[in-house]
Amino acid sequence: MAAKPPAQIRVRRHPERGHYDHETVYAILDEATVCHVGFLREGMPVVLPTLHVRVDDRLYLHGAVASGLLKSMAKGVPVCVTVTELDGLVLARSVYNHSLNYRSAVVFGQAYEVTDAEEKLQALRALVEKVQPGRWQDARQPNAVEFRTTRVTALRIESASAKVRSGPPVDDAEDMGLPVWAGVIPIQTVRGAPEADPGLPAGVTVPPYILGRTD
Amino acid sequence: MAAKPPAQIRVRRHPERGHYDHETVYAILDEATVCHVGFLREGMPVVLPTLHVRVDDRLYLHGAVASGLLKSMAKGVPVCVTVTELDGLVLARSVYNHSLNYRSAVVFGQAYEVTDAEEKLQALRALVEKVQPGRWQDARQPNAVEFRTTRVTALRIESASAKVRSGPPVDDAEDMGLPVWAGVIPIQTVRGAPEADPGLPAGVTVPPYILGRTD
Numbered sequence: 001m002a003a004k005p006p007a008q009i010r011v012r013r014h015p016e017r018g019h020y021d022h023e024t025v026y027a028i029l030d031e032a033t034v035c036h037v038g039f040l041r042e043g044m045p046v047v048l049p050t051l052h053v054r055v056d057d058r059l060y061l062h063g064a065v066a067s068g069l070l071k072s073m074a075k076g077v078p079v080c081v082t083v084t085e086l087d088g089l090v091l092a093r094s095v096y097n098h099s100l101n102y103r104s105a106v107v108f109g110q111a112y113e114v115t116d117a118e119e120k121l122q123a124l125r126a127l128v129e130k131v132q133p134g135r136w137q138d139a140r141q142p143n144a145v146e147f148r149t150t151r152v153t154a155l156r157i158e159s160a161s162a163k164v165r166s167g168p169p170v171d172d173a174e175d176m177g178l179p180v181w182a183g184v185i186p187i188q189t190v191r192g193a194p195e196a197d198p199g200l201p202a203g204v205t206v207p208p209y210i211l212g213r214t215d
Numbered sequence: 216m217a218a219k220p221p222a223q224i225r226v227r228r229h230p231e232r233g234h235y236d237h238e239t240v241y242a243i244l245d246e247a248t249v250c251h252v253g254f255l256r257e258g259m260p261v262v263l264p265t266l267h268v269r270v271d272d273r274l275y276l277h278g279a280v281a282s283g284l285l286k287s288m289a290k291g292v293p294v295c296v297t298v299t300e301l302d303g304l305v306l307a308r309s310v311y312n313h314s315l316n317y318r319s320a321v322v323f324g325q326a327y328e329v330t331d332a333e334e335k336l337q338a339l340r341a342l343v344e345k346v347q348p349g350r351w352q353d354a355r356q357p358n359a360v361e362f363r364t365t366r367v368t369a370l371r372i373e374s375a376s377a378k379v380r381s382g383p384p385v386d387d388a389e390d391m392g393l394p395v396w397a398g399v400i401p402i403q404t405v406r407g408a409p410e411a412d413p414g415l416p417a418g419v420t421v422p423p424y425i426l427g428r429t430d
Contacts, residue, residue: 008259013282033402034301034317036251038262044223045260047253049299049319067228084264086249086404089346091425095354096361098343102249104264128313131304132400139310139395146311168412175355181419182412185347187248189301192401197383204396210306 008108009161019162022057028105028162029054032083033131037061039072039079052081053126059107059155060114060123065148073153074113081107081155089185092169093178101166101184108159114152123152134209223323224376234377237272243320243377244269247298248346252276254287254294267296268341274322274370275329275338280363288368289328296322296370304400307384308393314380316399322375329367338367349424 005011011018019025029035035052038045048069053060059081063070073079088101114120121142128136142150169182194206220226226233234240244250250267253260263284268275274296278285288294303316329335336357343351357365384397409421 013279033304034299034315036253036262036297036299038251038253038260038295040255040260044293044323045253045255045295047251047262047295047297047321049297049317051315064228078259080253080260080262082251082262082264084249084251088410089248089406091347091350091354093355094357094361095339095343095351096357096365098346098350098354100249100266100346102264106262108259124310128310131313131315132306135306135313136310139306139313140308140390140393142309142311146309150311168410168414171412171414176414177416178355179416179419180354181409181422181425182415183421184410184412185425186407186410187404188407189402189404191304192403194396195303195383195399195401197386197397197399199383199386199391200397201392201394204394206398207396210396210400 005161006159009106009159011161011163017163017165019164024162025105025157025160026054028085028103029059029083032085035081035083037069037079037081039069039077041072051127051131053123053130054157055123055126057157059157060127060152062124062127062150062152065151067151070151070153073111074151076110076112079109079111079155086187087166088187090169091182091185093171093175093180093182097169097171099165099169103162103164105160105162107155107157109155111153111155114154120152123154124150132210134207138207220376221374224321224374226376226378232378232380234379239377239379240320240372240375241269243300243318244274244298247300250296250298252284252294252296254284254292256287266342266346268338268345269372270338270341272372274372275342275367277339277342277365277367280366282366285366285368288326289366291325291327294324294326294370301402302381303402305384306397306400308386308390308395308397312384312386314384316380318377318379320375320377322370322372324370324374326368326370329369335367338369339365347425349422353422
């Protein structure tokens with residue numbers, strides 16, 4: 001990092017944990033299923049969770065045309081989209097040095113509504129394929145009404161930063177000899193065995209593209 | 216629910232998923248390790264992740280005295296604290312009816328700095344005990360400097376709502392006979408085996424209060 005990052009995205013606390021390269025920011029955005037979108041409603045901050053997907057340098061969100069969040073975003077209001085992956089509980093010898101291992105990414109920008117039909121369709125496909133690769137082809141495609149009543153908004157990832165903590169606790173030198181266990185409890189997000197819908201017709205089995213991804 | 220919830224906290228999309236009772240909101244806040252705090256910085260929305268803990272009707276956050284987030288909160292600015300627990304990927308027969316199973320809680324309010332030493336100590340204890348029950352007693356307690364350079368802020372949970380989706384996909388009647396597998400892929404957050412700090416003195420083993428909670 002040669003240049004100092006702009007004030008808006010600079011990681012202020014623990015600047016050594018800050019990352020500003022696309023590779024780091026994109027990897028965190030891609031791994032997280034859910035993001036938290038911050039915007040203003042009547043001058044007050046509101047934070048709502050939603051599904052997101054990144055395609056190149058764009059972050060896509062979607063929702064019903066009636067969704068307040070999507071309506072606001074389509075108007076081009078400033079938003080902040082944040083994702084956080086929790087990786088571990090960091091238990092230090094001292095209470096004070098306890099921490100969490102995590103990777104977070106923060107994206108600032110103004111969203112716009114995606115009105116181009118092809119870009120909108122590709123964004124919807126990317127959202128579904130992110131949640132379950134292989135799913136778009138298998139499921140029934142959107143009809144004209146469904147397509148029209150779904151809103152897609154996009155945000156160009158121009159102003160973004162990541163913050164990452166990993167590794168063991170960092171204790172004060174004078175605490176290192178204390179007879180207190182210290183270390184990390186890893187935290188993982190795992191997929192369970194697929195639970196079939198009770199209304200499935202006989203003979204419809206779990207497709208390989210789903211089984212292949214089950215932990 | 217007799218009365219209609221106030222506009223600020225009303226769940227607008229899928230109102231049938233909205234919950235306003237303390238029991239539901241508190242349970243979601245208590246289960247989530249990390250929250251996302253939204254506030255204004257120079258008029259723009261900012262969303263940052265942090266650890267939180269609920270004690271009765273108060274939500275406590277903490278950080279270094281130098282932390283920008285905590286500084287802002289201590290000034291009593293309006294904040295929105297949101298937590299989201301992802302429970303499953305909902306794969307419907309149609310692309311359109313795909314969804315996520317989740318529990319989210321949104322709390323609005325004005326934070327204040329906790330200056331009472333006893334309340335501050337209890338909040339720090341609750342934060343540590345939430346991450347790992349039994350830990351506060353075992354670890355080295357905060358000294359005067361550590362205590363002074365940590366800021367604790369609180370938010371009274373007065374204006375809050377929860378949104379919950381659970382269960383199988385809901386498909387259109389005309390799609391029910393399609394030969395497309397539909398169902399839920401459960402998502403779980405699990406703790407792994409403790410990883411000892413490389414600098415531990417010989418003979419310091421993982422205490423029972425940690426092992427008892429490992430999945």
